[in-house]
Structure formats: structure tokens, C-alpha cells
Amino acid sequence: xxxxWIGLTYLVFFLLIAAPLGKMTIGAFSEGFGGFWDALxxxxxxxxxxxxxxxxxxxxxxxxxFGIMMALYLVxxxxxxxxVKGLLNSxxxxxxxxxxxxxGLMIVLLLGPDSALGAVFEQIGVKIVYAFPGMVIATxxxxxxxxxxxxxxxxxxxxxxxxxxxxxxxxxxxxxFWKVTWPSIRWAVIYxxxxxxxxxxxxxxxxxxxxxxxxxxxxxxxxxxxxxxENFNVTAAGxxxxxxxxxxxxxxxxxxxxKRRKEVH
Amino acid sequence: MHVEVRGLNKHxxxxxxxxxxxFGITKGHLIGLLGPSGGGKxxxxxxxxxxxxxxxxxxxxxxxxxxxxxxxxxxxxxxxQNYALFKHMxxxxxxxxxxxxxxxxxHTIQNRVAELVELTGLKxxxxxxxxxLSGGQRQxxxxxxxxAPEPQLLLLDEPFAAIDAKIRQELRSWLRExxxxxxxxxxxxxxxxxxAIEVADEIMIxxxxxxxxxxxxxxxxxxxxxxxxxxxxxxxxxxGSAAELKGFHNTGGKPTKALIRPEYIEVGHLNEFxxxxxxxxxxxxxxxxxxxEWLVEVEVNGHKLVTYRSLEKETLTPGQEIAVLVHRAYLFxxxxxxxxxxxxKEDPMPVFI
Numbered sequence: 001x002x003x004x005w006i007g008l009t010y011l012v013f014f015l016l017i018a019a020p021l022g023k024m025t026i027g028a029f030s031e032g033f034g035g036f037w038d039a040l041x042x043x044x045x046x047x048x049x050x051x052x053x054x055x056x057x058x059x060x061x062x063x064x065x066f067g068i069m070m071a072l073y074l075v076x077x078x079x080x081x082x083x084v085k086g087l088l089n090s091x092x093x094x095x096x097x098x099x100x101x102x103x104g105l106m107i108v109l110l111l112g113p114d115s116a117l118g119a120v121f122e123q124i125g126v127k128i129v130y131a132f133p134g135m136v137i138a139t140x141x142x143x144x145x146x147x148x149x150x151x152x153x154x155x156x157x158x159x160x161x162x163x164x165x166x167x168x169x170x171x172x173x174x175x176x177f178w179k180v181t182w183p184s185i186r187w188a189v190i191y192x193x194x195x196x197x198x199x200x201x202x203x204x205x206x207x208x209x210x211x212x213x214x215x216x217x218x219x220x221x222x223x224x225x226x227x228x229x230e231n232f233n234v235t236a237a238g239x240x241x242x243x244x245x246x247x248x249x250x251x252x253x254x255x256x257x258x259k260r261r262k263e264v265h
Numbered sequence: 266m267h268v269e270v271r272g273l274n275k276h277x278x279x280x281x282x283x284x285x286x287x288f289g290i291t292k293g294h295l296i297g298l299l300g301p302s303g304g305g306k307x308x309x310x311x312x313x314x315x316x317x318x319x320x321x322x323x324x325x326x327x328x329x330x331x332x333x334x335x336x337x338x339x340x341x342x343x344x345x346q347n348y349a350l351f352k353h354m355x356x357x358x359x360x361x362x363x364x365x366x367x368x369x370x371x372h373t374i375q376n377r378v379a380e381l382v383e384l385t386g387l388k389x390x391x392x393x394x395x396x397x398l399s400g401g402q403r404q405x406x407x408x409x410x411x412x413a414p415e416p417q418l419l420l421l422d423e424p425f426a427a428i429d430a431k432i433r434q435e436l437r438s439w440l441r442e443x444x445x446x447x448x449x450x451x452x453x454x455x456x457x458x459x460x461a462i463e464v465a466d467e468i469m470i471x472x473x474x475x476x477x478x479x480x481x482x483x484x485x486x487x488x489x490x491x492x493x494x495x496x497x498x499x500x501x502x503x504x505g506s507a508a509e510l511k512g513f514h515n516t517g518g519k520p521t522k523a524l525i526r527p528e529y530i531e532v533g534h535l536n537e538f539x540x541x542x543x544x545x546x547x548x549x550x551x552x553x554x555x556x557x558e559w560l561v562e563v564e565v566n567g568h569k570l571v572t573y574r575s576l577e578k579e580t581l582t583p584g585q586e587i588a589v590l591v592h593r594a595y596l597f598x599x600x601x602x603x604x605x606x607x608x609x610k611e612d613p614m615p616v617f618i
Contacts, residue, residue, distance in 0.1 A: 161349035164316050167336045168343040169363035170414060179362070183353040 021245065028238035039239035047216045048224040049243070052201060054132070055220060059139045059200045064193055067147025068185070074148070075155040076163075092148050095141055103141045104209030107134060130212040135220070138206035143199045147192035154188045155181075190258050198251045201244060266326050266340070266417035266450045267292050268313070273322035275308050275474075282308045284474040286322070290452065290467075295444050297465030298454045300497070305474040306454040310420050313452065314343050326418065342411030342449075344421040348403045350395040356382075356406050357391040363414035381409040384443065401432045408440070412447065419444070421453035425460060437464050458498055462486075470494050488604065492597045495524045502570055507596050509566055511545045512607035524595040530572035531590045532563055532581070543609035544588040549581050565589050 028036050039045060073080070074089060095103060111118045112129045121128050128134045162184075166176040204222040211218035213227065221240055228237035268290040275283040283305045290296055298306040311317040313324060315336035324331050331339055351359050360381055364374045382388055385405040395403055404424065411419060424440065425433045441464050444451050455461050461468050462482040470477040470485065470493070478490045489495035496503070507513045507523035531538070538544050545565050553560040559574045561581060570589065574581065581587065593606045 158352075159349075161345050161347065162351055164336075165343065165345060165349040165351075165410075166362070166366075167316070168314055168339075168341055169366060169410070170337045171362070171366045172337055175366060180351055 024238050024241055024245070027234050028242045030235050030238075035235050036239045036242075039233075039236035040243065042236070044215050044219065045224060045236070045240060048219045048221045048240070051132075051135075051219060052221040055135050055139055055203075055207070056197055056200045058136050059143060060193055060196050062136070062140060063143050063147050063196050064189065067144070067192060067196075068151060068189065070144075071148045071151035071155055072181075075152055076160060092145050095143075095145055100138075100142050100203065100205035101209055104138050104206035107138050107141065107206075107210050111137070129210055130214065130218060132218070134210040135207050135218060138210040139200045139203050142203055142206050143196045146195045146199060147189070150188045150192035150195070151185050154185050158184045187258065187261070191255065194251055194255045194258065198248055201247060201251075267328070268418065268450065268452075269323075269325040269328075270309075270313075271323045271325070273309065273312065273324070274320045275305075275312060275317065276320055277308075282474050283312070283319075286471075286474075286476045288469060288476060288479055290450060292450055293448055294450060294466045295441070295464065296452045297461035297468045298452060298471055299458060299461040299465075299468050300456065300471035300477075302456050304471045306456075306471045307422055308474075309471065310422055310452065310454050313418070314341050314420050315339050316343075340414075340417040342414070342416035342419045344404075344407045344411050344419070344424050346423040346426055348395070348407040348427075350403055350406055350410070352395050354394075355391065356387060356393050356395075356398070359395070359406055360409045360413050362410060367414060377413060378409075381413055384446075385409045400428045401436060404428060404436060408443070412449075417450065419449050419451040421451065423454055423456070425455070425457075433460075440464065462498075470497060472497070489595060490602070492522070492524070492595075492602060495595045495597075495602070499526055500571065501526050501595070502568070504568055504594075507594060509568070510591055510594065512543050512591060512609040513594055513596070513605060514608070519598045519600070521596050521598040524597070525570060525591060526595075527560075527572045529592050529594060530563075530570055531592065532561055532572055532574060532587050533578070535588045538588060538590055540590075540610055541588070543607055544590045547587050547589040549583050549585045549587055552581060552583060563587065563589055 028039070031038075040049075070092065074085060074092070077085070080088075108129050109115060111121070111134065113119065113122055118129060126133070128137070158181075162180050163176050166180045171179065202222060203220075204226065207220055208223050208226070211220065211223065213219055213223045215224075215227075219227070221244055225237045225240050225244075228234075228240070270286060270288050273283055273286040274281075286305075286309060298309060300306050308317060312319050315331070315334060319332065326339065336343075351362065354362070357378055360378045361374050364377055369377070378391075382391060385408055387402065387405055387409065390398065390402065395406065398406065404427075425436055428436060437460060453464070465482065467480060468482055468485055469479045472493050478485055478494045485494060486498055489498060495501060501524045504510060504523040504525065507521040510523060513523065532547070532549075535541050535544065547563040547565040547570070549561060550564050550569065551562040553562075555573070558576060559581070561572050561574050563570050563572065570591075590610075591607055592610065593604060596603055596605050
């Protein structure tokens with residue numbers, strides 16, 4: 001009986017994860033390494049990977065900065081009423097509950113060329129929707145809770161006493177943050193960065209709606225895979241998908257390593 | 266540092282945590298803020314430190330109002346209840362923190378830290394992290410860290426609460442000595458009256474946000490100003506109506522309550538008393554051995570009184586009838602409170618033979 005269950009568990013694991021990954025790898029190399037290489041070095045593929053890279057870098061930077069600040073203000077700010085804090089706290093989680101496609105749609109409705117705000121930006125020559133800024137905003141919307149939710153519990157756990165102690169010893173806000181708060185939250189931040197990178201690397205729905213998926217302009221790696229599949233170009237799709245999957249696997253290994261470091265600390 | 270506080274008030278939402286508190290502290294004194302938990306002691310301490318903003322009132326250090334100064338500029342040292350040591354820093358780095366922030370030169374820092382490590386008996390532990398120390402050692406690091414930048418005022422929030430009883434005793438006398446040697450004005454918060462009586466030069470009793478009484482431990486014990494102080498400090502028995510006690514009939518007509526401390530009462534055989542007429546009949550209810558004396562519970566007129574009896578005297582037995590003399594009582598009614606001697610103790614018509 002026990003053997004049966006073990007067998008079943010492995011079978012589920014195989015069917016859900018190993019088999020598709022294997023099939024995708026085989027698909028990517030169905031025309032040999034040359035086919036894989038050609039799929040990757042198509043100009044639109046290179047551009048899409050570059051776009052994804054840019055989005056990941058910008059989103060991770062912004063999300064780290066504002067995520068840390070948001071977490072600090074939500075946990076530490078005594079000037080916010082508890083009701084306001086509670087409201088902000090639940091709004092932070094909104095992207096978890098809302099489908100990314102709807103998130104993208106909200107951005108189009110708010111900042112699209114037909115909206116008042118979008119028109120203002122259009123006039124000063126900044127295109128947001130169907131352009132890079134919109135893609136960044138959409139990805140930020142989706143990834144925002146990741147950083148905040150990693151840092152908040154740590155801040156709550158360490159409490160404000162160490163920071164108060166620093167202030168009675170003469171340290172002002174900035175010194176206190178770097179010398180006292182940062183060493184306590186840095187592993188949470190690293191964890192949050194890894195999650196943000198992974199999530200923004202794979203983001204599809206929100207970006208698809210906001211970017212318009214314009215080849216060589218606003219197409220990202222994931223939306224290109226989608227398009228290749230639509231065009232029955234399975235080899236090309238598999239190639240790019242394999243690159244993304246390899247990157248994600250690398251991130252997971254990094255996360256495991258950082259977890260172990262955290263325990264050592 | 267001379268500390269002066271006038272009309273201090275603090276609300277947390279609807280809760281009036283500190284109510285119109287006034288006091289002054291002489292330079293170099295060690296003051297204990299004593300009172301039940303949730304009475305506002307810590308709030309007062311945190312307002313002195315600048316970690317909390319008073320709603321109204323004035324805090325004056327050295328003749329200068331500091332209400333608008335942030336904690337960084339008040340020249341205070343603060344020891345937190347749970348130490349709040351920087352857990353990712355070694356003992357050395359913890360103690361050096363305040364000096365590094367003030368940009369003292371390296372040589373000065375090294376000397377000052379070495380001096381404090383010596384003073385707090387932490388030699389050999391400089392490289393350890395807080396989680397590698399015992400509770401008592403962490404406490405000492407917290408002291409050393411607070412003292413390092415040479416503050417003018419040391420504030421301690423329940424400094425011994427998180428330490429087990431045996432070491433607490435040791436740390437108390439150590440702290441007392443340390444503060445005397447450094448000569449720094451200090452205020453500590455505690456809910457433990459033994460701790461306050463043993464350590465403090467002066468005690469301030471805080472209850473429900475009010476300062477009930479300020480004075481030396483002996484003054485407060487001897488002459489409690491309010492019923493709360495009388496019940497909070499020392500042991501006592503409350504009697505609903507003072508007039509029911511023999512010798513306390515003239516209490517001014519008003520309904521008056523009485524507090525009686527164990528040492529106010531004497532028990533024994535009738536022939537042991539000079540003024541037998543002042544005594545009352547009582548029955549020994551329980552006897553508890555307290556190591557150096559007996560704790561005697563005796564019932565008089567339906568009231569249970571508690572007193573101590575020397576081991577040298579004849580041992581009593583429960584159920585025994587016995588004479589009880591109440592030497593004095595702490596009386597209070599709606600208007601006032603006072604200490605009254607037993608009216609029958611003085612012979613009204615002394616006869617000289």
C-alpha cells in the first residue's frame with residue numbers, strides 16, 4: 001500500500017513537472033542545436049528577451065525601494081491611524097486577488113490614450129500604455145505585494161525597540177536604518193528581490209494587455225512564446241521557454257542558498 | 266542633571282495614561298517610579314526620553330525646556346525592558362555604537378569601551394553576540410551601551426523584570442553601586458516594591474496616571490499620604506469601619522476606614538501588656554512559620570488581623586484565646602487620611618503612688 005502511494009506521488013510529480021519540462025526541452029532541440037540557436041537569435045526573440053530584461057531590472061529596483069518604504073510605513077508609522085493602516089494593508093494584497101489581466105486593464109483604462117490622464121502624458125510626449133512605462137507599471141502592480149509581504153513580518157518581529165535604542169544613543173533616521181534596521185531585514189529583502197525577479201520574468205497577462213504585444217517594440221519573452229505557439233512555431237516557443245525556465249531554476253537555487261545563509265546568520 | 270516636570274499629560278486614544286504629573290529630581294539621585302502595571306510609569310519615562318510626545322506639560326532638563334528636542338539631543342541613556350541590544354552586533358560594537366554615531370575618534374572609542382567593559386564585568390565577552398550571552402550579561406551590555414556616550418540622565422524601564430530572581434538580587438546591588446560610582450541622575454521603573462525600596466534614594470508612587478506620593482522609601486512607608494500608597498507599600502489589613510476597633514472610636518463622626526500593618530499589632534497574654542484595658546480579645550486562627558518569625562492570623566470582632574510574633578516568645582496554638590493590642594492605625598475617609606495612635610494606650614487618669 002505504502003509503495004503504491006510513493007509511486008503515485010512520483011507519478012504526479014513526473015506528469016506535472018518533469019514530463020512537460022522534458023517535452024519542452026526536446027521540442028526546443030527538435031531541429032538540433034542549430035534550430036534552438038536560430039529560434040533564440042531571431043531579431044524579435046533577442047528584442048523580446050532584452051525587453052524582459054529591462055522590465056525585470058527596472059521593476060526590481062522600483063519594487064525594492066518602494067516595497068521597503070511601504071513596509072516601514074505600514075509597520076512603524078505612528079502618525080497613521082490604525083484604520084488607515086488596515087485599509088492600506090489590505091490594498092497591498094489586492095494584486096494577489098485580482099487577475100493580472102484585470103490589473104493590466106485597469107492601467108489601460110486609467111492611463112490609456114483615451115483617458116484624461118493618458119492624454120495629458122501624450123501631450124508632453126510621454127507614451128505610457130503600449131510602451132515601456134506601461135509595461136513597468138503593469139509588472140509593478142503584479143509584483144508589489146511580494147516585497148512588502150516579505151519585509152513586514154520581519155519588521156514586526158524585531159519590534160521598534162532597537163530603533164528607539166539607536167535614537168536615544170544619538171543616531172538619526174538614516175544611520176538607524178542602515179546600522180540597525182537594514183541588517184535585520186536584508187535577507188527578507190534578498191528573498192523579496194528573488195521573488196520579484198522570478199515573478200516579473202514570467203509575467204504575462206498584465207503585460208499582454210498593456211503592451212499590445214507589438215513585435216520588436218513592446219514584446220516580451222513570455223508574450224513572444226504565446227505568439228509563437230499561436231503561429232504553431234513550437235520549436236521557437238520551446239527555445240525561449242527553455243531559456244526562461246533555466247533562469248527561473250537558477251533563481252530557485254539562489255533562493256535555496258540564501259535560505260541556508262539566513263539560517264547560518 | 267536636574268529634572269523638572271510640570272503638568273504632564275498624555276492620552277492614548279481615549280485612555281488618559283498620564284494625568285497632570287509634577288515632580289522635580291535633584292542631580293545625582295536615583296529615583297524609582299513604582300506602581301501597578303499599566304499605571305503610566307513607562308509612559309512618563311518614555312516622555313522624558315523623547316520617545317513619546319506629551320499632550321501638555323513641560324519637561325525641563327537643567328533649566329532648559331526639552332519638549333521639542335528629539336531623543337538624539339536630550340543627552341539621555343535608556344535601558345529597555347528587553348534590553349533591545351543590536352542583535353547583529355558584538356558586545357564591543359553595541360557599546361561603541363553611541364560613540365561611533367557621535368563620530369568620536371577611534372582611540373577614544375577603544376578606551377571608553379574598554380573602561381565600560383571593565384566596569385560592567387564583561388571582560389572577555391567583547392566578541393560575543395547578544396544571543397550568546399545570559400540574561401544578566403545582556404543587561405550589563407545594555408547598561409554599558411547606555412552609559413557609553415556619557416549621558417546626563419539614565420532612564421531604566423523595568424531593568425530587572427526579565428531576569429530570574431536569584432541574579433536579580435545580585436544585579437540590584439550592582440546597579441546601585443554602579444550608579445553611585447558614575448554619579449549619574451537615574452530614574453527606573455518598577456512594579457516591585459522591594460526593588461524600589463532597596464535601590465532608590467526616592468520613590469515616586471504612580472497609580473492610574475497620577476503621582477500619588479514622592480519621598481524616601483522610609484517616609485513613604487511611615488507616612489503614606491493616600492490610601493492607595495498605604496495599601497501598595499508594605500503589608501496591611503483593611504478594616505471597613507475604624508470605630509469597630511478598640512481605641513479608635515473618636516474618628517470625627519464620619520465613616521472612616523482603617524489600614525493596619527502587621528507591626529502595628531501586638532498579641533500576647535493579658536499580663537504581657539501594661540495597659541490591659543486597651544486590648545481586645547481575639548482568637549488565633551492560623552499560624553505560618555516564616556523562617557525567622559511566626560505570621561499570626563488572629564480574629565478580633567469578626568475582623569481578621571495579621572501580625573508577626575518573635576520565635577523567642579511562647580509559641581501560640583490555633584484556636585487559642587489571646588489579647589490583641591492595636592498600637593496605631595492608618596485612618597482615612599472621603600476627606601483626609603491620617604495616622605492615629607490607640608486612644609486607650611495613654612492612661613486617661615494616671616495614678617502615681
